Amino acid sequence: MSGLEVLGGISAVIAIIDGSVKIWESARKDLKFSETFETVGDRLPILRDILQTCHEHFEPIKKSLPADTAQGLVKTVNNCKRKAEKLGTIFQETIPGEDD
Secondary structure (H helix, E strand, O other): OOHHHHHHHHHHHHHHHHHHHHHHHHHHOOOOOOHHHHHHHHHHHHHHHHHHHHHHHHHHHOOOOOHHHHHHHHHHHHHHHHHHHHHHHHHHHHOOOOOO
């Protein structure tokens, strides 16, 4: 496990969340959603920004990260990725697109 794997994982999660943010921002103008959905949608840009900050701060230390620390971070980032993918799927299936 390496710091590069951690950075790659963080980048993947950012991309997934960014896709969900785009879906959310395009749909929220025209549709009414539940309060829970609104809360989640409103928090996505904040989460994306936090992950981008983590990525920026992690970049300089990626090569000096101890292997056990990198391994733990990879597991955490992979869990985040799985959850972001599930959330992205929910957004894609729940929010109608332009063709729907």
